[in-house]
Amino acid sequence: MPYEPPPELAGLSLSEIAALAQERRLPPLDQWTPAHSGESHMTIQADGAWLHEGSPITRPAMVRAFATLLMRDAQGQHWLVTPHERLAIAVDDAALVAVDMEVRHDPASGQAVLAFRLNTDDIVLCGPEHPLRVAGTADVPAFYVAVRHGIEARLNRSTYGQLIAHALAISPPEDLAVESRGARFALVPAA
The missing domain is CATH 2.30.270.10 (duf1285 protein)
Known part of the structure; x- marks a missing residue:
């Protein structure tokens, strides 16, 4: 099924905006306790560009998918988390x-x-x-x-x-x- 981006905010009512925010289904990262930790070899630059081993990730769908797996711990380290592993990701400013x-x-x-x-x-x-x-x-x-x-x-x-x-x-x-x-x-x- 092709990805349908949400409509522009300017054309939406508050109830429509709230519904869009609520309907996004996200993985339960806080319930996962992966046994393995490692390095993702990924960086998120200050301008929001995602890199893997220095090369840009150009597929927006991949970036959207990876973003649903992101978390930051109390020490400020960003991680990509799955049920089986968590991989460190370098973030220049904000994710x-x-x-x-x-x-x-x-x-x-x-x-x-x-x-x-x-x-x-x-x-x-x-x-x-x-x-x-x-x-x-x-x-x-x-x-x-x-x-x-x-x-x-x-x-x-x-x-x-x-x-x-x-x-x-x-x-x-x-x-x-x-x-x-x-x-x-x-x-x-x-x-």
Whole structure:
């Protein structure tokens, strides 16, 4: 069956976005305890490109499949996990990249919801379970959204621009922040 990418976020309602996020079936990595550990010889570059032994992985379906097997441990090491083995994978910055963002409002609660599309076509609804994190400096900030199993997606330049434009529309520049699903996220890096 051919892969059908999800529709663009801009044309979807909040309930449609939430349904897309929920229907993605993911393997139960947290239930697996593989006996063998090794090296994958894979790298995820800061721009989201995946390499195996220095050569690009050019099939998007492979990248999407590998991304469902990713986790990051408490020491910050990224792993590709199967029921039988876990293989270390080098990650230059974040494992995934947020490539689009839309703001919706939940009619039931009135709360804003920030929806991010990732380079793997995953949809992440920012909030307490998927918080935003700001790093870097005030001059060169970097924004990340938690995805699953300890992995994060870094917001690319255009998505960062969408986030800042939204923040400036709802908060003063000296207290730049956004809210999503009842959680508030300051957008200025700690000094």
